[in-house]
Amino acid sequence: MATGTILQKAIDLVTKATEEDRNKNYDEALKYYEHAVEYFLHSIKYEAQGERAKESIRQKCQQYLDRAEKLKAYLKKGKKKPVAAGDEGTKEEKKSDSGDSDTDSDPEKKKLQSRLEGAIIIERPNVKWSDVAGLDLAKEALKEAVILPIKFPHLFTGKRIPWKGILLFGPPGTGKSYLAKAVATEANNSNFLSVSSSDLVSKWLGESEKLVKNLFELARQRKPSIIFIDEVDSLCSSRSDNESESARRIKTEFLVQMQGVGNDNDGILVLGATNIPWVLDAAIRRRFEKRIYISLPEEHARATMFKLHLGDTPHTLTEDDFKQLASLTEGYSGADIGIIVRDALMQPVRLVQTATHFKHVRGPSPKDRNVIVDDLLTPCSPGDPDAIEMNWLEVESDKLCEPLVTMKYMLKSLSTTRPTVNEEDMVKLEKFKEDFGQEG
Ligand SMILES: Nc1ncnc2c1ncn2[C@@H]1O[C@H](COP(=O)(O)OP(=O)(O)OP(=O)(O)O)[C@@H](O)[C@H]1O
Numbered sequence: 001m002a003t004g005t006i007l008q009k010a011i012d013l014v015t016k017a018t019e020e021d022r023n024k025n026y027d028e029a030l031k032y033y034e035h036a037v038e039y040f041l042h043s044i045k046y047e048a049q050g051e052r053a054k055e056s057i058r059q060k061c062q063q064y065l066d067r068a069e070k071l072k073a074y075l076k077k078g079k080k081k082p083v084a085a086g087d088e089g090t091k092e093e094k095k096s097d098s099g100d101s102d103t104d105s106d107p108e109k110k111k112l113q114s115r116l117e118g119a120i121i122i123e124r125p126n127v128k129w130s131d132v133a134g135l136d137l138a139k140e141a142l143k144e145a146v147i148l149p150i151k152f153p154h155l156f157t158g159k160r161i162p163w164k165g166i167l168l169f170g171p172p173g174t175g176k177s178y179l180a181k182a183v184a185t186e187a188n189n190s191n192f193l194s195v196s197s198s199d200l201v202s203k204w205l206g207e208s209e210k211l212v213k214n215l216f217e218l219a220r221q222r223k224p225s226i227i228f229i230d231e232v233d234s235l236c237s238s239r240s241d242n243e244s245e246s247a248r249r250i251k252t253e254f255l256v257q258m259q260g261v262g263n264d265n266d267g268i269l270v271l272g273a274t275n276i277p278w279v280l281d282a283a284i285r286r287r288f289e290k291r292i293y294i295s296l297p298e299e300h301a302r303a304t305m306f307k308l309h310l311g312d313t314p315h316t317l318t319e320d321d322f323k324q325l326a327s328l329t330e331g332y333s334g335a336d337i338g339i340i341v342r343d344a345l346m347q348p349v350r351l352v353q354t355a356t357h358f359k360h361v362r363g364p365s366p367k368d369r370n371v372i373v374d375d376l377l378t379p380c381s382p383g384d385p386d387a388i389e390m391n392w393l394e395v396e397s398d399k400l401c402e403p404l405v406t407m408k409y410m411l412k413s414l415s416t417t418r419p420t421v422n423e424e425d426m427v428k429l430e431k432f433k434e435d436f437g438q439e440g
């Protein structure tokens with residue numbers, strides 16, 4: 001990018017932000033401010049020449065961030081007018097959240113903190129236990145760790161303590177992240193803090209471990225809570241001599257926070273997911289007391305997955321067809337099956353696009369499924385007695401009756417989709433399971 005373009009973009013964004021701010025569109029303004037700050041920081045990093053230029057950009061950033069914080073606080077409360085610039089109101093909150101104030105003046109730091117707060121999922125994803133096919137043991141273990149202790153606290157007194165750390169490991173696309181979403185949905189009495197490793201890694205020395213600390217503090221304040229760290233391997237791989245100082249610090253902080261002196265982790269569950277568990281540091285591994293293997297789906301689970309992925313799309317598949325599909329997809333992961341089904345779902349659309357002849361049929365109107373109409377059009381072969389020569393552009397939008405999804409389409413997609421998981425990784429995962437894990 002040419003010099004100055006990032007800065008220009010940042011300035012444009014900030015102009016928009018102040019405009020929206022003035023017009024009282026605080027939602028929009030906040031978005032623009034945050035965006036702009038990101039660009040400013042980029043320009044400091046890659047463009048700005050000389051310390052003085054950098055310093056002045058930094059100061060500007062600080063102002064915009066302060067304003068953004070206020071807008072955020074205002075939007076959260078949803079009633080009070082945003083306080084005028086210069087008011088100290090929101091600073092107090094910040095401090096109690098972060099637990100350290102020495103770097104308050106660093107815009108990047110503030111940004112990361114707000115990002116950490118943003119990582120808390122407030123809107124719950126809508127994935128139920130029943131949406132996850134198979135994985136019964138994993139589901140049981142998660143219920144035991146998450147739902148039961150909250151519902152029946154008296155069961156978990158004395159020596160019977162709930163699990164504090166659960167690691168989900170297995171080949172890619174088998175539903176580890178998906179299962180975590182189900183936990184977030186179903187455990188609706190606890191706070192679900194979902195963070196990815198990249199939320200926690202910062203380029204500033206000493207900042208990453210503070211973020212880890214903040215994360216756990218946040219969880220303690222809002223307990224019962226669940227901290228979910230996806231792809232935990234990138235954060236906690238084994239300590240070696242040549243790793244960077246900051247990576248080591250993150251790990252150390254993690255070890256201390258998860259099970260250290262003076263840290264009360266009652267009511268906090270750390271849930272991790274990874275597909276390369278063998279790179280995890282041994283001490284981290286130990287802190288995940290339960291390590292559950294999320295394997296490739298069994299035949300039965302695969303059949304369920306085909307059904308789940310089809311959802312309520314109109315189709316002609318029978319129970320036997322699902323069984324046949326399941327038996328043909330040995331070695332496919334849940335994500336692979338998702339792709340097969342999506343491809344199959346697209347084929348009726350392709351047929352509509354390429355058809356040269358249509359015919360009239362009777363069926364539910366696309367506008368209102370409860371109304372049956374006679375004049376729908378569906379693709380047909382040129383040899384059909386009712387065939388009318390036309391293409392899809394001539395079909396009115398509320399007159400199309402799309403062909404149903406059939407077994408033929410499924411088999412066709414299946415023949416062109418290969419499984420993504422390779423043998424080599426499976427061997428390593430099996431080995432890890434033998435050594436450290438349990439079946440899920
Ligand atoms: N057991 C399952 N039941 C239903 N859907 C599944 C299942 N497993 C996988 N899927 C489908 O596959 C998609 C991908 O799964 P997910 O993102 O959870 O994979 P993952 O195990 O986290 O993979 P990675 O290790 O690569 O992160 C999901 O969005 C879901 O649609």
Ligand SMILES: [Mg+2]
Binds near residue numbers: 176177230231
């Ligand atoms: Mg995942």
